[in-house]
Amino acid sequence: MAKKILITGAAGFLGSHLCDRFIAEGFHVIAMDNLITGDLKNIEHLTGNKNFEFHHHDVTKFVHVPGKLDYILHFASPASPIDYLKIPIQTLKVGSLGTLHCLGLAKEKNARILIASTSEVYGDPLVHPQDEEYYGNVNTIGPRGVYDEAKRFQESITMAYHRFHHLETRIARIFNTYGPRMRLNDGRVIPAFIGQALRGEDLTVFGDGSQTRSFCYVDDQVEGIYRLLLSDFSDPVNIGNPEEISILDFAKEIIRLTGTDQKIVFQELPKDDPMQRQPDITRARKVLGWEPKVSREEGMKITYDYFRGMSPEELDKREHKDFSEHIRR
Template sequence: MKRVLITGAAGFLGSHLCDRFIKEGYHVIGMDNLITGHLSNIEHLMPLEQFEFHHHDVSKFVHVAGKLDYILHFASPASPIDYLKIPIQTLKVGSLGTHNLLGLALNKGARMLIASTSEVYGDPMVHPQTEEYYGNVNPVGPRGVYDEAKRFQEAMTMAYHTYHNLETRIVRIFNTYGPRMRLNDGRVLPAFIGQALRGEDLTVFGDGSQTRSFCYVDDLVEGIYRLLLSDYAQPVNIGNPDEITISQFAEEIIKLTGTQQKVIYKPLPKDDPMQRQPNIDKAKEILGWEPKVSRAEGLKITYGYFKSLPEEKLFDKDHKNFEHYIK
């Protein structure tokens, strides 16, 4: 049985990856310090013999006994609320954490895949974004702690690949959604659905003309799985190129939820990207991958998940404090 280490295992994406690798017959070692992840995301895996959980911060030395075939590094705050609250930890997990795991991969002879992000493109001047675009990032702006942590992570990973001949993979993840997202994590989709469920007006920052492209989590996991098992070491965009403006998206959520709220507009946060749309030509060509789940289908599933949450999660006492962080 092949063994895979997945960091950030109790988070949104990490937990779905644990599910996928269990399904594929792997022994999964989940690792998380639970600073933003939650054990409820993986509690269904705890009784399984082929799953084990390590409560550990990868910014500190990482030890895993026995062989490892693969490492997937998904440990990182990923929402504006999180990385603005814990900026130092965000930088450390992208730098020290990545370094520790690359060293572990080298020691074990394991292939390592890192989770990068479309945020490496910053507020892009190229649209849609191709992997060859270097980005337009403000390193000292409020979002710099996340953007630059990921850019350094890519550079460190590629250095290990070229200098040590380590097998590495880099996935650049665009906006993703689905069950197990945190309702009040500051990202636009759960923010809108949470506001609709609470009977609040939907908050759009800026004039609403900025765009996003939303990929359902099952599609993303499939792309990541294919990339890990491929022979391609350069970064690959994984996302859904179906682009929509934030204002249009707010209207979709109002229609989906059957609520009567209006849309209100507030100033745009500093360095908020105006456009997000992945060019996925490489993923199509190299991985034979493209998204299958339509936004309408994915939103219906995601809305059902949020609607089933306990009422106290809808009325998180802190959610109003985080409105200006929504991306």
């Protein structure tokens, strides 16, 4: 009988790729999403698969899954600045109440749970590169704090369940990930730059562009998460690509990739925007035998081809979801 896994946030960018991977590995996937930021188009190709089922549900409410459950991947959360700045309360709730409900379900089912943390737990780091022993430099009351602190609390309650209830838990600290199915205008660097280039707009760089990021292709990210879930390691593990690049240099790469001749324009740096972001993946290499394999050149070509295949209407679309119902809660 196939192992059963619940994946929350399953209609999102990363969640949908995880659904694909676990289906391919022979698991029965129970996908769950409230579709605030997710999109059913990301998982519609799995409809009709006997090992796939979808539940439209908000994990900040009680979560019930009938029958046996072997694993849980908790990936439900807004992940882009546009989203968590629009729905700050919902972001905090899914990191706290949503995680509590998933941990409670894991305890009830005696299932192993992996929670999706983030490099944002390091805030604007004073240590470079960032390893898992670094506690971070986070502004708890700044605009980004709703996301950063939701994830930091998520890690704390997960370790509490691990220590107090002896629950099998795993924590993935995910660094910038990219690939097909990203939302074009969600505020993240790669889709923002590609969208501007494809629309013939100038590329917007915040600050002077000296801030750095490290981009991991989605297939590499999924492989790291898969290995971590099946490992016997309960402390946090950085999953990301340590190849670092400045935002300004990356904007120039996008212009070369797209063959466009846009200018680069500069705007004020958002508050608490991290100046450096690079994972130390020593632990992932040692514990999981994992490191990224896909070069940025290769991954970006695949990603650009995905966005280039969009219709003019899709390219012109701006994020306009009505979050008011969730803001009121």
